[in-house]
Structures are given as structure tokens and as C-alpha cells.
Amino acid sequence: xxxxxxxxxxxxxxxxxxxxxxxxxxxxxxxxxxxxxxxxxxxxxxxxxxxxxxxxxxxxxxxxxxxxxxxxxxxxxxxxxxxxxxxxxxxxxxxxxxxxxxxxxxxxxxxxxxxxxxxxxxxxxxxxxxxxxxxxxxxxxxxxxxxxxxxxxxxxxxxxxxxxxxxxxxxxxxxxxxxxxxxxxxxxxxxxxxxxxxxxxxxxxxxxxxxxxxxxxxxxxxxxxxxxxxxxxxxxxxxxxxxxxxxxxxxxxxxxxxxxxxxxxxxxxxxxxxxxxxxxxxxxxxxxxxxxxxxxxxxxxxxxxxxxxxxxxxxxxxxxxxxxxxxxxxxxxxxxxxxxxxxxxxxxxxxxxxxxxxxxxxxxxxxxxxxxxxxxxxxxxxxxxxxxxxxxxxxxxxxxxxxxxxxxxxxxxxxxxxxxxxxxxxxxxxxxxxxxxxxxxxxxxxxxxxxxxxxxxxxxxxxxxxx
Amino acid sequence: xxxxxxxxxxxxxxxxxxxxxxxxxxxxxxxxxxxxxxxxxxxxxxxxxxxxxxxxxxxxxxxxxxxxxxxxxxxxxxxxxxxxxxxxxxxxxxxxxxxxxxxxxxxxxxxxxxxxxxxxxxxxxxxxxxxxxxxxxxxxxxxxxxxxxxxxxxxxxxxxxxxxxxxxxxxxxxxxxxxxxxxxxxxxxxxxxxxxxxxxxxxxxxx
Amino acid sequence: xxxxxxxxxxxxxxxxxxxxxxxxxxxxxxxxxxxxxxxxxxxxxxxxxxxxxxxxxxxxxxxxxxxxxxxxxxxxxxxxxxxxxxxxxxxxxxxxxxxxxxxxxxxxxxxxxxxxxxxxxxxxxxxxxxxxxxxxxxxxxxxxxxxxxxxxxxxxxxxxxxxxxxxxxxxxxxxxxxxxxxxxxxxxxxxxxxxxxxxxxxxxxxxxxxxxxxxxxxxxxxxxxxxxxxxxxxxxxxxxxxx
Numbered sequence: 001x002x003x004x005x006x007x008x009x010x011x012x013x014x015x016x017x018x019x020x021x022x023x024x025x026x027x028x029x030x031x032x033x034x035x036x037x038x039x040x041x042x043x044x045x046x047x048x049x050x051x052x053x054x055x056x057x058x059x060x061x062x063x064x065x066x067x068x069x070x071x072x073x074x075x076x077x078x079x080x081x082x083x084x085x086x087x088x089x090x091x092x093x094x095x096x097x098x099x100x101x102x103x104x105x106x107x108x109x110x111x112x113x114x115x116x117x118x119x120x121x122x123x124x125x126x127x128x129x130x131x132x133x134x135x136x137x138x139x140x141x142x143x144x145x146x147x148x149x150x151x152x153x154x155x156x157x158x159x160x161x162x163x164x165x166x167x168x169x170x171x172x173x174x175x176x177x178x179x180x181x182x183x184x185x186x187x188x189x190x191x192x193x194x195x196x197x198x199x200x201x202x203x204x205x206x207x208x209x210x211x212x213x214x215x216x217x218x219x220x221x222x223x224x225x226x227x228x229x230x231x232x233x234x235x236x237x238x239x240x241x242x243x244x245x246x247x248x249x250x251x252x253x254x255x256x257x258x259x260x261x262x263x264x265x266x267x268x269x270x271x272x273x274x275x276x277x278x279x280x281x282x283x284x285x286x287x288x289x290x291x292x293x294x295x296x297x298x299x300x301x302x303x304x305x306x307x308x309x310x311x312x313x314x315x316x317x318x319x320x321x322x323x324x325x326x327x328x329x330x331x332x333x334x335x336x337x338x339x340x341x342x343x344x345x346x347x348x349x350x351x352x353x354x355x356x357x358x359x360x361x362x363x364x365x366x367x368x369x370x371x372x373x374x375x376x377x378x379x380x381x382x383x384x385x386x387x388x389x390x391x392x393x394x395x396x397x398x399x400x401x402x403x404x405x406x407x408x409x410x411x412x413x414x415x416x417x418x419x420x421x422x423x424x425x426x427x428x429x430x431x432x433x434x435x436x437x438x439x440x441x442x443x444x445x446x447x448x449x450x451x452x453x454x455x456x457x458x459x460x461x462x463x464x465x466x467x
Numbered sequence: 468x469x470x471x472x473x474x475x476x477x478x479x480x481x482x483x484x485x486x487x488x489x490x491x492x493x494x495x496x497x498x499x500x501x502x503x504x505x506x507x508x509x510x511x512x513x514x515x516x517x518x519x520x521x522x523x524x525x526x527x528x529x530x531x532x533x534x535x536x537x538x539x540x541x542x543x544x545x546x547x548x549x550x551x552x553x554x555x556x557x558x559x560x561x562x563x564x565x566x567x568x569x570x571x572x573x574x575x576x577x578x579x580x581x582x583x584x585x586x587x588x589x590x591x592x593x594x595x596x597x598x599x600x601x602x603x604x605x606x607x608x609x610x611x612x613x614x615x616x617x618x619x620x621x622x623x624x625x626x627x628x629x630x631x632x633x634x635x636x637x638x639x640x641x642x643x644x645x646x647x648x649x650x651x652x653x654x655x656x657x658x659x660x661x662x663x664x665x666x667x668x669x670x671x672x673x674x
Numbered sequence: 675x676x677x678x679x680x681x682x683x684x685x686x687x688x689x690x691x692x693x694x695x696x697x698x699x700x701x702x703x704x705x706x707x708x709x710x711x712x713x714x715x716x717x718x719x720x721x722x723x724x725x726x727x728x729x730x731x732x733x734x735x736x737x738x739x740x741x742x743x744x745x746x747x748x749x750x751x752x753x754x755x756x757x758x759x760x761x762x763x764x765x766x767x768x769x770x771x772x773x774x775x776x777x778x779x780x781x782x783x784x785x786x787x788x789x790x791x792x793x794x795x796x797x798x799x800x801x802x803x804x805x806x807x808x809x810x811x812x813x814x815x816x817x818x819x820x821x822x823x824x825x826x827x828x829x830x831x832x833x834x835x836x837x838x839x840x841x842x843x844x845x846x847x848x849x850x851x852x853x854x855x856x857x858x859x860x861x862x863x864x865x866x867x868x869x870x871x872x873x874x875x876x877x878x879x880x881x882x883x884x885x886x887x888x889x890x891x892x893x894x895x896x897x898x899x900x901x902x903x904x905x906x907x908x909x910x911x912x913x914x915x916x917x
Contacts, residue, residue, distance in 0.1 A: 276648065
């Protein structure tokens, strides 16, 4: 069953990337932001002596969860239910949106406040609620910026990473009620404006909607990791809390958290610990929401699970470290990937979750430089999965023929040696005029920005034979 | 609706059963059980200062005096039900199950909340609140703009694994607090002070 | 020790000078180098482009060609990474090939590994009185963990002045067919790399992979920059002022 929602690219990556590449401001913003976070991450990871052991444990815990997922999901459901939560299941985004919308309607609320959540972005919950006449307010600063700008997220952790401070100021000036021209573009002033804007909404909201970073099977506990306190507001103040959780978010037990609470903050915001982490188990009388729902979603996760090599993508804890170190992401930003999961992890997650379509071009959106694998706190070998998914990627007949014939030449030393001679002879008439500056298609893609040297008069093996 | 949801549950579980990896996984646990060989008080202070929290020291005898000075300019001091009465000589608003303090009261200007904590983590500068009587409901340490948290030196663990192991009951509402509220959402630079308390004072007390 | 040179297909056709340099350095150090002529290509381009089946004959060919040698040396971090990192995965399910790969992969070295780790040399007696900047290529850096092995060899070269490269560890944007399939992104990455090279003012940009150097060099040439690409083996082979 394929996943649906905001994870389906409409355009092939090269076409989408071309548009983004033309935006010089975007590239400046991305460069500044990603380089800031890279240095911070390296600093705080460098001070952890057992970082590699933590990575190995984190990867193995997630693999263990995948191997025991049916039992752990059932255990989670049982524990959460016993603690007072109501557990729902959704096969795809439409079903998940339907469940959440119905739950909100039962409360008669017309407005909901939202904690930043990739799962709800993935299923397009805001759009579904709006269609049902329910206004969803994003309360994470970056999500709020994107929502006010009527834009889409471009980063997993910082959905508004493509905007700089002065652009954010402009968005606030035109879209946030009560903001005056006196607002400066100081990050502190912008954060203060968001605080004022959202305060009343927090204090009056009756329904909160969240995702979860982790779901503990033993206890039925959900965990939300955040920075601003908007999460705590949404998780504490409303009477009803609805949490949308991917089935791969399960951890077996509370003690496994000690690994992930060390790996996640340092990998994502480059901090030793994020300002706030909330954990709640069902309902606590007199403290926080008295009605809690948990919607467990598949939406392409079981399809991903079925691929022996590709399933390691389900270890992902959404830290964004791979985006922040990716040279491709840095040049084109998140929108080029056409999914709420952009960057290296998106390039292996989105196509596996959704099957056919433009997403199949995503595994080619990488030089296989390996920076993502190095940064990944749960050791997802992203280059390995990219190469694996290219087996199923779109291939033109001409390309296939070219690769097949090169393979035919390369499997025999005589054919290979003859090909070298032919290449050398073929280029002989051009020798002496410097490198090639313009070639016909498909080599024109090379000479768009690069000259190409000609083969020298003698190949290595010809030199060796004469030696 | 219910019938449909049951169908989804069974279908998802069946798919997971069909597609999950067949080989069992052994989880290595070679990471450090604690951050050893550090002065936990010194490291905790260093991390808290880095997060721009206020850090103060007290003994059991001087605690009331230190807390008094920290709330001297507060209009209202709110405390959870089980905060020891001897910590405050002046008037406080005490939260209770019978007469819970309203969110409006907590949101008023000049409110300071004073709580204890369950455990602290030196290596990450983290305070863990587990809703015990000296910490109270989660909303108490959330809505007021000023949070004063008392940490006894024997509550400080070195690293994350040791701290989590000390928690009595993980199914209680837990809040991990590492400095005042902050955001990195603008150009990935950290700015302190968004929705949670913008001022966090930590009093490290020796019994 | 029986050392075989794996020249790699790109070097064989386009950069024979690098192969000659490897032979010259090793012979200067007193070793004999063999060149098994049955060798062709490691199959990396096929495997990485989604043509696994078409890559397999090359994997088998490599294993057969080099089975009898104590050490295989290649002046390419990328091709060595293919053998050491990808071959074991590609061979899965074929016990004979798995065994063949398990035997040869650990004995296949990038030149700096052979010199520094196996032969214990960092001063090869080279002289190269020029300014250079070093670009650590991705597969050497992150798959082989070459670290500063090539740099330690360059530091032993008489007269050489090494200039630090800003953003050295960032990919140049080549990525095999990526340079064609995503030419725009590739060119944007290349522009930054070329800019960083030019900022050093060095005469040469040095690396352990001629494919990456062909990319960077192609960009520098298009920009009419003065810096020229050179494989570090050719620097190690140099004993005079002529380059």
C-alpha cells in the first residue's frame, strides 16, 4: 500500500531543482543557515566520547524495533489504552485526516493549536481541517512563518530555513495581526512578536494536535522534543490532545530513550540538550489534557519495510543532520524535493513510501559524497540505499543501451583495449586545439560549465607494453 | 468509524508481520552508563550558564534567603502543593487539587513559580520535573514568565543514562528543561525567550 | 611482496601519467610493480548508476585478475572504495564470489594507504617547488578514511608549499552521472569549489582521484583560472623542478 499526501513530488527533481537554482537569495540563506548548524553540530558531537557507541546502539535499537514491530505496536496500544488514551490506526493520509477531523468535530472546536509535527505535514492535516471548517494554527515559529506566508516547509527541523530575518519580518508585517512597522528584523524581536501573537491562542485552545518523536511500547508513553515551549503549551493546556504518530516511532522501553536523548538534540539543533522535552502517558487526572487520542499511521511505512536494503530509512529520527551537511540540499533547498521530507533522507524515504512517479528521480539527486551517512545519528547508510533504489529508477532506452554496451566492452580485455585505441584515434584530429568546450547532447550537460580534456596520444597500457 | 478503524489496525499489523526483517537483532550497549570523572555541580553550572539561565548557590540554612532575594520583585509567587513551607517566609499562592491556580493567574505579569525537581543532568544542563508534590502540575512551570527551580546537589547525575535510571516512575508526566525557552528557527541562530518562561533561575542547594 | 597496479579505466585512457608516476615512485622505493593486462574497469559507474547486473562481470573480472597478488594498488580513492565497500555487498548470494572478494578487498589499497600503512613511508624523496592546495575527494575521505595520509606524503615533498582549501571536505559536484543528470546542481557545487581553489592562489589543486580532478580542472579551465589539476602521485614522482 503506497503512502499519499505531501510526500509525492509533482516534478522530476532536475526540473524542480533548476527553478530553485535561479534563486540567488535562497542559496545565500541556505548557505548561511546550514554552515552555522554544521559547525555547532561538530562541536557538541565532538565532546561526546562514546558518540560512535551511541550511534551503533541507536541503529540497533531501531532495527530491533522493526524486527519486533507487530508485538511492540500491540504492546504500545495496550499500555496507552490502559493509561487512558484512545488509539486509532490509519492506513494512509486520507484515513488519518478523516480520523483526526472527526475527533476535532466531536469536541465542537473550530480552532486547534498544533505542535510542529512531520507526520501531520506528511498527511496534509491542515488542509483537511480547513476543508472541514476548522482553523489549525501552527505554533512552532518556523511552521508559523511558513503558514503565514502560505508556503510549504523546506526543511524537517526548520521549515522556514529558506527565509532570512528580513524576509521573515516582511511576512510578519503583512500577515500577523497587530504587528507594526516598528518591528525590527532582530531574531529576538521576531520571536517576541510570535510570542504575543500566539499567547491568547494557547490560553483559549481546547484541542491540541501533535506528533511524537518517540512512542514507548512498555508504558504507552509519547515523547515530544522541542525548543520554544509551544509544544508544552499545546500538550498541557487544551482539554483534548490528538497525536499523529508513524508506526516506526516505537521504542521498546523507557531505558532506550537514554540513547536517543543523547543523539537527537546534538544532531539536530547542535545543542547538548533541547530546551524542553515532554513525556506523557495517557491521561493524568488534574494535569494536562483529560482526553488523549493517538493515531498510528502507516502511509507507506510498511511498503518501505518490505525492502531489505531500503528499510533502514525507517530508523530515521528526523534530526535533519543529513540535510544540513548535504551539498545538494544546500544549493537547491527543500522545495526541489517535492516532499515534506527533503534532502538525503527524503531522497530515500519519499520514493519508498510512495512508489512510482516523479519521486523515482530523487535517488539520483546525490553525488554519493557520503556526508549524510557520516552525520546520521542512527547510521542510515544513505548512499547505499540511494544506489540500491537507482536499480529501480527511470532509465531511458538510450541510456540502458549505452551502459549495456560499455559493460560488454569492459568484460573483455581485447574489446577494452580496442575501445581505448578507438577513443584515442577518434580524438586525434582535435588534438592541439586545447580542451573541448562544447559537445553535442548528452555530453553537452558536461560542457555547460566544464571543459573536457582529450585523451593523450598513448594509453597507460600501450606505454606499459612498450616498456 | 470504529469498524473501519479496526480494519486498518488489522491490515497494518498484517503488513508489518509480512514485511518485517526475519533475523532477530542484538542491541549493543557499549555506550557509557554515566559521564564519569566530572564534578557534577561544576559541569551543571557551566551548562546552565551556557543556556543563559541564572545560577545561584545555597545551603539548607540559606535557601529561604536566596529564594527570597530571587522573588523580591515578583508580584506573585506560586508554589506547588508539596513545596516545603519553610522555604518561604513571605506570602505565596499554593496550588492544590481542590483549588487549582487558574491559567489566568499564572499568565499575569510578575508571576514567579518556584519548584523543586526530580533529577538533574550535569552533562546536558537539564532539570527533570516529574510532577511530584514539590513540582506540581506541568502548567505551573510553563505559563509564568519566571521559573525558579531548586536542585539539591545529591539530585545531580552526570549523564543522561544515569539520570533517566533515577526516575521513580516514567509514566508520570515528565518535563525535561534545559535552560529558558529558545528558538533556532531564524537562520539557525539560537535566541532565548519564546513561549516558555523567559527567565529561568536555578538554585543549587547543598543539604 | 607481489604488488599489482590497478590503473583504473579513467586513468588508463585519460591520465596515463598518473599510472607512470605510481610505477616510478614504487620502483624508486625498491619495489617491483606488475600490471596484469587483463584488467579493465571496477564497475563503479554501472553499480552506482543503477546497473548492477551490468556491473557484475567487471566485479568478477577484477577478482580473477588480481587474486594472486599480495597487494593491489590504485591511484584512485573512488575505485578502491568501490572494491572495499561495495564489492562485498554486490557479491552477496554467490559464495564463490563472496570468498574471492573477501580475499582481495582487504588487500586493495589506495596509493597513500600502501605507502603509509603498508610500506611505512612518508618521505618518498620527491621535489616539487610549487604552491599546491589539497582537495580530499569524498570516497577517499569518507569511505576509505584516508585522513591526512596523502597530506603526510605531500608534507614530505621538498620545496612544496601547501595552502589550506576553504570547505575542503565538500564535494566538488562530480558524482559520476550526477554531473550530467543534475548538471545545474553539479555546476553550482563546482563553482564554489573552483572559487575556493582560486582563493588559495595555489598553482596546483591536488587530489587522489583524477575523475574529480577532471571535473575541477574542467571548471578551472572554463573559468580561465591559472590553477591546474594534478594527481598527488605525479607530485610524489617528481624529482626536479619541471612539472
